[in-house]
Amino acid sequence: MIKVGVPRGLLFYRYFPFWDTFFEELGTEVIVSSPTTEVTIRQGSRLLPSDLCLPVKIYFGHIESLREKVDFLFIPRYISTELDAYMCPKLIGLPDMVLCAIDSLPPLIDFPIHCKAHGMKAEKVFYLKVGRIFSKNKERAEKAYSMGMERQSRFLTLLQFGLSFEEALDMSKSPAIPEKLKEDGRGKLGIIGRPYYVHDSFLRRSIIEQVEARGYRLLTTEVLSYQEIEKGVEKLRKRVYWSFGKEMVGSAIRFAENGSIKGIINLASFGCGQDSFNIELVHHYTKGKIPILSLIFDEHLSLGGFSTRVEAFLEMITQGKDRR
Amino acid sequence: MKLSVPYLGMLHKAYGPVLENAGVEIILPPRPTKRTLDLGTKHAPEFACLPFKITLGSMIEALGLGADSIFMPGGWGPCRFGYYDVIQEQILKDLGYQFTMGSAKNPDDLRDMLDMMQRIAGLRSKIGLYKLFFFVLIRMSFFDWALKKYFKYKPYESIQGKADQIFEKGVSLIEKSLSIPQLLKSASLISFWFRRMEKRNGVHPLRVAIVGELFTVLDPSANMEIDMKLARRGIEVLKSVWLSDWLNDRFRFKPFRRNQLKLSSKYAQPYLRFHSGGESIESVGKTILFKKKEADGVIHIFPFTCMPELVAQTILAKVQKDLDIPILTLIIDEHTAAGGVETRLEAFIDLLERRRRRR
Numbered sequence: 155m156i157k158v159g160v161p162r163g164l165l166f167y168r169y170f171p172f173w174d175t176f177f178e179e180l181g182t183e184v185i186v187s188s189p190t191t192e193v194t195i196r197q198g199s200r201l202l203p204s205d206l207c208l209p210v211k212i213y214f215g216h217i218e219s220l221r222e223k224v225d226f227l228f229i230p231r232y233i234s235t236e237l238d239a240y241m242c243p244k245l246i247g248l249p250d251m252v253l254c255a256i257d258s259l260p261p262l263i264d265f266p267i268h269c270k271a272h273g274m275k276a277e278k279v280f281y282l283k284v285g286r287i288f289s290k291n292k293e294r295a296e297k298a299y300s301m302g303m304e305r306q307s308r309f310l311t312l313l314q315f316g317l318s319f320e321e322a323l324d325m326s327k328s329p330a331i332p333e334k335l336k337e338d339g340r341g342k343l344g345i346i347g348r349p350y351y352v353h354d355s356f357l358r359r360s361i362i363e364q365v366e367a368r369g370y371r372l373l374t375t376e377v378l379s380y381q382e383i384e385k386g387v388e389k390l391r392k393r394v395y396w397s398f399g400k401e402m403v404g405s406a407i408r409f410a411e412n413g414s415i416k417g418i419i420n421l422a423s424f425g426c427g428q429d430s431f432n433i434e435l436v437h438h439y440t441k442g443k444i445p446i447l448s449l450i451f452d453e454h455l456s457l458g459g460f461s462t463r464v465e466a467f468l469e470m471i472t473q474g475k476d477r478r
Numbered sequence: 479m480k481l482s483v484p485y486l487g488m489l490h491k492a493y494g495p496v497l498e499n500a501g502v503e504i505i506l507p508p509r510p511t512k513r514t515l516d517l518g519t520k521h522a523p524e525f526a527c528l529p530f531k532i533t534l535g536s537m538i539e540a541l542g543l544g545a546d547s548i549f550m551p552g553g554w555g556p557c558r559f560g561y562y563d564v565i566q567e568q569i570l571k572d573l574g575y576q577f578t579m580g581s582a583k584n585p586d587d588l589r590d591m592l593d594m595m596q597r598i599a600g601l602r603s604k605i606g607l608y609k610l611f612f613f614v615l616i617r618m619s620f621f622d623w624a625l626k627k628y629f630k631y632k633p634y635e636s637i638q639g640k641a642d643q644i645f646e647k648g649v650s651l652i653e654k655s656l657s658i659p660q661l662l663k664s665a666s667l668i669s670f671w672f673r674r675m676e677k678r679n680g681v682h683p684l685r686v687a688i689v690g691e692l693f694t695v696l697d698p699s700a701n702m703e704i705d706m707k708l709a710r711r712g713i714e715v716l717k718s719v720w721l722s723d724w725l726n727d728r729f730r731f732k733p734f735r736r737n738q739l740k741l742s743s744k745y746a747q748p749y750l751r752f753h754s755g756g757e758s759i760e761s762v763g764k765t766i767l768f769k770k771k772e773a774d775g776v777i778h779i780f781p782f783t784c785m786p787e788l789v790a791q792t793i794l795a796k797v798q799k800d801l802d803i804p805i806l807t808l809i810i811d812e813h814t815a816a817g818g819v820e821t822r823l824e825a826f827i828d829l830l831e832r833r834r835r836r837r
Binding site: 202203205206231233238239240241242243244246247249250251253254255266390391392394395396424425426427428429430431433434435438 | 523524525526527552554555556557558560561563564565567568569572749750751752753754755756758782783784785786788789791792793795796797807809
């Protein structure tokens with residue numbers, strides 16, 4: 155069977171359920187690199203200029219661990235998935251960076267997806283193009299596409315229910331969708347950060363466990379539907395033209411408006427160009443409404459640093475609640 | 479209406495006299511210095527890029543001098559430049575300044591841009607505005623042309639400082655020319671002066687190209703004047719981006735000049751197949767083009783945390799190996815000291831000279 159390698163990084167944390175089903179339906183074996191470790195970071199950092207952000211370095215580390223085991227590497231070039239928003243420039247240049255930084259690679263699947271230029275159908279066109287590599291039968295590719303879409307929408311629904319990435323990934327395999335989780339009366343905290351920070355257990359460290367040990371639930375930006383995020387960014391003078399940036403700003407504004415959410419944790423990468431502006435917008439539009447803790451990671455991050463600050467933040471929120 | 483526009487290379491020389499002639503009052507803050515940058519850094523987000531901080535500092539200085547409108551074009555990504563105007567307005571208003579921020583919804587669109595300029599400059603006639611706008615663009619191209627000439631002739635001067643004199647005289651001449659015939663006359667004069675300048679014979683100057691992000695390539699406050707420093711050492715300087723070309727790619731005021739973005743992307747194809755924002759594809763494409771034009775070395779300069787240029791940097795590492803062209807990467811932020819840059823520049827020039835001799 156043909157093996158398609160998917161590095162566990164960047165957009166993996168948003169689109170993997172789709173890719174998984176899609177490639178399986180096409181009769182290929184999907185091979186995912188193992189979760190991020192120190193070694194991944196070390197391998198990635200060696201390949202790239204030091205100023206690039208950590209998630210990209212991690213991605214390169216994953217490619218490095220995969221490249222000898224697979225027949226194809228799936229590194230799509232996501233330029234835009236919406237009509238008026240781009241991805242990060244680093245994602246736009248990703249396949250070119252991979253080709254320039256790593257030698258002896260298997261063939262890449264690196265077609266572009268550019269909805270801003272070609273309309274929303276660009277996504278389907280892209281996947282049909284990918285399908286053509288593995289199967290001459292066009293119908294098969296179309297079927298794989300629609301199966302993938304179904305799984306992806308189940309996955310996103312599950313995330314909206316507040317499940318974790320791993321749970322949602324598992325449960326979305328079966329077509330039955332569980333009932334919406336009941337509100338359990340626990341206090342809530344929001345975490346705004348790209349999916350590839352928040353769902354990478356190496357980057358987020360033990361934030362989730364820590365928050366839950368204190369009796370809070372942690373909500374990611376994905377619990378909000380697209381429409382709700384749009385409603386959040388309505389107020390801005392100019393639309394944020396980065397997809398993940400919009401998600402971050404929109405969800406922070408919605409979290410602040412929602413009275414039951416007690417605080418926001420902002421997980422960000424050192425030197426991230428977009429987040430420097432997005433967090434400025436978040437601070438401006440949520441001023442005085444909700445406490446925000448910014449945690450910035452880089453390749454030298456230590457476990458202790460985060461947990462002390464999260465602990466202090468939780469302490470502050472709990473005490474503030476008691477006083478009121 | 480007291481208008482202020484942040485500095486970008488020689489742009490202020492191009493629009494200043496023209497707009498003043500049209501009755502717009504212009505507030506020109508002092509050229510950005512360390513103080514400007516400190517002001518900007520103090521109020522800007524930590525990881526904002528250097529051009530953001532310098533222009534923000536410049537705006538604060540202009541507002542202190544009494545400006546009540548600021549022009550910042552804006553844009554639509556994926557580079558951060560398109561969002562400058564919003565964040566800067568937000569920061570300045572939070573600081574308590576009262577002013578109008580002029581920014582176009584889509585600055586690549588001529589009509590949108592001009593609507594905004596009409597509003598901000600308070601001009602009445604629409605046709606007059608079109609004329610004025612294109613005249614500013616044409617003037618800009620003459621300034622760029624003069625600087626290109628200077629870079630070309632400077633290495634050959636036999637009397638120290640002669641080329642600088644001609645350049646300065648030329649710039650002030652262009653500055654005073656307020657019609658196209660006058661501009662052409664000034665240009666022929668400048669070109670005559672340069673041709674008549676006494677030259678050394680048998681000189682084969684090094685050719686060094688400066689590629690990278692627009693602001694750092696063009697503005698002396700951001701690039702520590704590396705272009706002038708190189709020129710003074712008798713090196714021929716090439717640049718990947720010029721403001722007039724950048725504007726010409728958008729507004730096509732020079733019909734016979736090639737679209738530089740398309741040209742660069744043609745050359746960049748083997749390495750960078752898609753434009754990933756900012757000047758990334760120009761940095762890659764022009765590096766390859768300059769290698770063809772026999773440049774000895776390339777200096778890649780960009781601000782710290784610049785997203786598109788980091789892509790370009792990764793790719794240039796490969797280009798450097800493949801094409802055997804030395805590349806010096808200079809990443810500039812508010813902590814960069816001119817002395818450090820100078821040392822690296824010297825070492826780089828030494829390396830280029832040695833390579834030259836070996837051949």
